[in-house]
Amino acid sequence: MPQTAKVFLIVGSFNAALVVLLGAFGAHALKARLSVEMLAVYQTGVHYHLFHALGLLAVGLVAMQISDSAYLRWSGWLMQAGIVLFSGSLYLLSVSGLRWLGMITPFGGVAFIAAWMLLVAAIAKSP
Numbered sequence: 519m520p521q522t523a524k525v526f527l528i529v530g531s532f533n534a535a536l537v538v539l540l541g542a543f544g545a546h547a548l549k550a551r552l553s554v555e556m557l558a559v560y561q562t563g564v565h566y567h568l569f570h571a572l573g574l575l576a577v578g579l580v581a582m583q584i585s586d587s588a589y590l591r592w593s594g595w596l597m598q599a600g601i602v603l604f605s606g607s608l609y610l611l612s613v614s615g616l617r618w619l620g621m622i623t624p625f626g627g628v629a630f631i632a633a634w635m636l637l638v639a640a641i642a643k644s645p
Contacts, residue, residue: 523581526594530574533601537567540609548613556612563608570597570605570630577637589640593633600629 541564548560577594584590604626611619 520581520586522586522591523578526574526581527578529594529598530571530578533567533571533574537564537571540564540567552612556615559608560612563605563612567601567605570601573597573633580637580641584640584644587640587643589636589643593636593640596629596633596636600626600633602626603629
């Protein structure tokens with residue numbers, strides 16, 4: 519198995535497990551502690567985390583089909599950065615109430631967009 523495929527299949531699988539854990543934590547432990555608004559913020563983080571855990575798995579699967587690609591590697595690492603910045607800032611904002619954390623979230627969104635566009639480029643440039 520190509521190293522890039524292995525890395526992103528592992529990172530994606532880890533994130534998938536983590537998002538299930540964080541989703542369950544939100545549904546059970548935080549439901550009674552957070553306001554409806556903050557619970558919605560938390561759930562937004564969970565949803566985007568889940569989509570991009572699957573995106574990381576997609577990067578790993580694509581890496582099994584095409585030759586090593588810098589675009590593909592950047593796509594995967596930007597998805598991971600987006601998870602940390604976007605979902606991570608929303609998780610922290612919802613449990614801490616620190617509104618300034620919301621200023622970090624758009625950087626994660628930009629990382630997500632760039633990651634998907636790089637995945638497109640990697641596939642388009644493949645033989």
